Amino acid sequence: AQSVAQPEDQVNVAEGNPLTVKCTYSVSGNPYLFWYVQYPNRGLQFLLKYITGDNLVKGSYGFEAEFNKSQTSFHLKKPSALVSDSALYFCAVRDAMDSNYQLIWGAGTKLIIKP
Amino acid sequence: DGGITQSPKYLFRKEGQNVTLSCEQNLNHDAMYWYRQDPGQGLRLIYYSQIVNDFQKGDIAEGYSVSREKKESFPLTVTSAQKNPTAFYLCASSIASPLAGGPTDTQYFGPGTRLTVL
Numbered sequence: 535a536q537s538v539a540q541p542e543d544q545v546n547v548a549e550g551n552p553l554t555v556k557c558t559y560s561v562s563g564n565p566y567l568f569w570y571v572q573y574p575n576r577g578l579q580f581l582l583k584y585i586t587g588d589n590l591v592k593g594s595y596g597f598e599a600e601f602n603k604s605q606t607s608f609h610l611k612k613p614s615a616l617v618s619d620s621a622l623y624f625c626a627v628r629d630a631m632d633s634n635y636q637l638i639w640g641a642g643t644k645l646i647i648k649p
Numbered sequence: 650d651g652g653i654t655q656s657p658k659y660l661f662r663k664e665g666q667n668v669t670l671s672c673e674q675n676l677n678h679d680a681m682y683w684y685r686q687d688p689g690q691g692l693r694l695i696y697y698s699q700i701v702n703d704f705q706k707g708d709i710a711e712g713y714s715v716s717r718e719k720k721e722s723f724p725l726t727v728t729s730a731q732k733n734p735t736a737f738y739l740c741a742s743s744i745a746s747p748l749a750g751g752p753t754d755t756q757y758f759g760p761g762t763r764l765t766v767l
Contacts, residue, residue, distance in 0.1 A: 543689075568755065577653075577739055577758035578692075624691065628754070636707070637756060639691035 536561045538627050540640035547615045548648050555610040555643045557625030564630040567608040568637065569599055572622040581623075584608060595619070615647045652676040653759035655740050660764045662727070662734065670725045670762045672740035679744065681723035682756065685709060686737040695738075698723055727764065738762045 537560045547553045559565055566585055570578040582593025589601040599610045610623060622644050626637040652675040662668045674681065680699045684692040694707030698717040712731025717723055723742075727734045741756040 538691075566754075570758075575737075575761070575763070577655075577760045578741075580755055580757060583755060636694060636697065637754075639693075641689070641691040 536627065536629055536632070536638045538625055538638050538640040540623075540625055540643045542643050543641075544644045544646065546646045546648065549617055550614050553612050553615045553619070553645065553647070555623050555625075555645060557608045557610065557640060559606050559608065559625075559627040559638075561627060561629040562631065565606075565608075566628045566630055567599075567601065568626040569593065569597070569608075569610050570624045570626065571595075572624065572642075574621075578624060581610070617647045617649055620645055620647045653740060653742055653757060655738075655759035655762050657762060658760065660762055662764060662766050664766065665729045667726055667728050668764065670727065670738055670740075670764070672723045672725065672759060673721055674723075674740075674742045674757075674759075675721065676742055676744075676757065677720070678742035678757075679720070680742060680754070681717070682741040682743075683707075683713070683715065683723070683725045684739045684741065686739055686761075692739065695725065734764055735766045736764060738764060 539558045568583045569581040572578045581597050582591050584591045584601045592598045597612050622642045624642050625640040628637050654673050656671045682697045683695040693709050695713050696715040698704035704715050704717050714726045739761045740759040743754045743756045
C-alpha cells in the first residue's frame with residue numbers, strides 16, 4: 535500500500551538558519567514526489583516535484599528537496615530560513631504505475647521560523 | 650492559487666440542509682479533485698473527475714455528491730447525510746488524465762471554502 539509519513543508535527547528554526555522538513559514514503563513502483571505549502575486559510579501552493587533525473591530538485595522560494603531512493607525519503611530543505619517561510623508543509627506521493635493519478639498526502643508539518 | 654476559483658470563501662449550513670460549493674478553473678485541465686482538510690490531518694480525497702461527465706469516489710465520498718457537466722466546473726454538494734461536514738474544502742485540478750497520458754499531474758489548488766454547520 536502507498537503511504538507518506540511526515541514524522542514531525544512541528545519544526546522550529548531560527549531565522550537565518552538552515553531548515554529541513556522530513557518526508558518518507560512507501561510505494562510499490564517508482565515514486566512521483568511533491569511538496570506543497572499552505573498559508574493560513576489558503577489553498578495549497580506547489581513548491582517542487584521529483585519525477586525522474588537529478589536527485590536534487592530546486593523549487594520556488596529558494597526551497598530544494600533531495601530524493602533518496604535507498605532511504606525512501608524526500609526531505610525539503612532551505613539554506614537560510616525566513617520568517618515568511620512559516621507555514622504548513624505537505625509532502626505527497628504517487629506511484630508512477632498507478633493509473634488513477636491520485637496523490638497520497640502526508641499529515642503536514644508546521645514550520646515556525648523565529649526572528 | 651492560479652486559475653482556480655472557489656466560492657463562497659465562508660459558508661454556514663444549518664442541520665439538515667444541502668449546500669453546494671463551487672469550483673471553476675480556466676487552466677484547461679482535464680482532471681479535477683475535491684479534498685477535505687481537518688485540523689491536524691492531511692488532505693482526504695472526496696471525489697475526482699478525469700473527464701467531463703465522469704467522476705469517481707475518493708476515500709470519503711459518503712454524504713457528498715458531485716457533477717462534471719463542463720470541463721471548467723466541478724461543484725460539490727454536501728448533503729444532510731454528511732454527519733460532520735464542518736471542515737475546509739479544497740478543489741484542485743491537473744493536466745493529466747488517463748486519456749491524455751500525462752505523467753506528472755501536478756495538482757493546482759483553489760483558495761478553499763470553509764464550511765461551518767450551525
